[in-house]
Amino acid sequence: MESPRARARRRRRPLLFTALALLTVVGGAAAGTVYVKAQAHSGGRPVSSASASVSVSVQAGEEASVEPVAQPAVDHDAALAKAMAPVTVEEGAEVSVAVLDPESGESATYGSGSFDTASVVKVDILAALLLQAQDAGRQLTATEKSYATAMIQNSDNASASQLWRAIGEAAGLDAANERLGLTATEGGDGMLWGLTQTTADDQLRLLQQVFGEDSELSEASRSYLRGLMGEIAVDQQWGVSAVADGSAWALKNGWLPRTATGLWDINSIGRVTVDGRAYLVAVLSGGNSTKAKGISLVETAAGAAVSVFTGPGR
Template sequence: MPVFRAISRTAAAGTVSGVLVAGFLIAEPAAVSAAKPRTWPVNCVSDDSPEAAERLETRLRRAVQGRSGTMSFALYDRERKIGCYYGSGRRYDSASTIKVTVVAALLRTAQQQKRELTSRERSLARAAITRSDNNATTVLFRQLGRTRVQRFLNAVGMRATRLDPGGHWGLTRTTAVDQLRLLLALTRPGDVLTAKSRRHVLNLMSQVISSQRWGAPAGASTQVDVRVKNGWLPRSTHGWRVHSLGIFGNTRRDYMMAFLTHDNPTLAYGITTIERAARVVHTTLVPEASARRVPTPMPPEIGDGSAPY
């Protein structure tokens, strides 16, 4: 993939700092007071497809307008080299989205030990991703230990992600831009994960049970392969955390997105917020699709159990 440097208008003006992700400069705004939430602009940038980026930015701005709660996202279209971000440097409790990181760290550890996963590890990894099984994730997290998980975060470049000091993996603090880095590591050659390890994670993400396939896949073309992992957790502060990671592609399309939200009054509200934006992304990037996936039915208002409520 040719490296390019697309800089948002805001970043170019010098009002925010940024870091290169997949070759484009993506903003990481400074931390702000929880008492006074900040509203960020939607920015979509591309040197190769500026008109498409501008069209996507306009539509995403409309999609997020008027929604309560706090939302961040980061997305990248590898084919047209379009990058979009919205509050992508704000930290959120990861909830069950961390399970992708845990399984990827397991595979990297096995690589370094020059071995295959055991049948037990394969079973635990499958349960953690496809059914969002918390017990399986806890077993794998404890087996790996904080040090190995942190080494994986460092290797991927997820420098804003912080493991919970209390040991609750679901309270790992992360950002949309770091989750995009993870998705990129799963979808391109590199020295972090072998092709076999990447296929393993992607295969699990493609087999998530139907009741957990809401969020980022909403409105995707039926001609596009879908990989997804969600997180949903209510707590006494910031209400519902509702997150969705998605990777989408076929022979002509290759794009991915990470949505993180909190301060949602209900799980359903958070899902609706994400799906409004996701539909815009899919219909803008794949406008010629003749058939699109409909949203899954709203799940019951029960958290994913990734951390104490």
């Protein structure tokens, strides 16, 4: 004689049948695609607390099939262009900005022109020096460290010139950049390291080498460079740091008045933390009528870039 428990098992319907029976239809037609929300139950109790959006394709004479609804890809470059639209750029001035969310790997770029690096190249100079030291299996000397500290924290030009010579000037920088993945950066002629040409995308690649794990730079080299960029002189704490939460930033700025035109190159690169999440940001600009206007442009552009990942709906 069949037991009550056996009869209960025999009468129990398959889980898939039960789940489909509980589909809540939110739109559709007799033929075409119907979007529904489903929650599977067994014995009147939820199997999972998560609900899933699915697509039910129904064609005449065919059985329905259930599959996940693909989410549309986000065009971050378009979103950044939209965020930059209200940013005021003086007539004759140019700006380019690139941003990366290291946690998701998503990035966005606005503008593709080449710019003078001014003093942001000092991060690149130190990265090249550290690579050369790694290759030689040595630590930086006390003199090199003294120059590096003054060059990054105080943006001292004499120290930068000393280390520029030490790495082999433009040839040394270009060789290092080939390893670091900078494909659109070219060292300045002779001792004109501030006229090194670069792009916002390349500066973002440099920041990834400094702040990321997949890097040609050793952990010790990255930690050393990050430490210097986190202790910039007070009068130079502007640029990308303007969008950070408090002191949660590491940066290097560059500013250069061009003799021929009297116009300013104003640049800023670094890592900022917003709402507990880190972002890498590089902003380059040229043709600014004053240093102050250039700084305002760079800071506004940095804010627009980060808003792509922190704005409404993100």
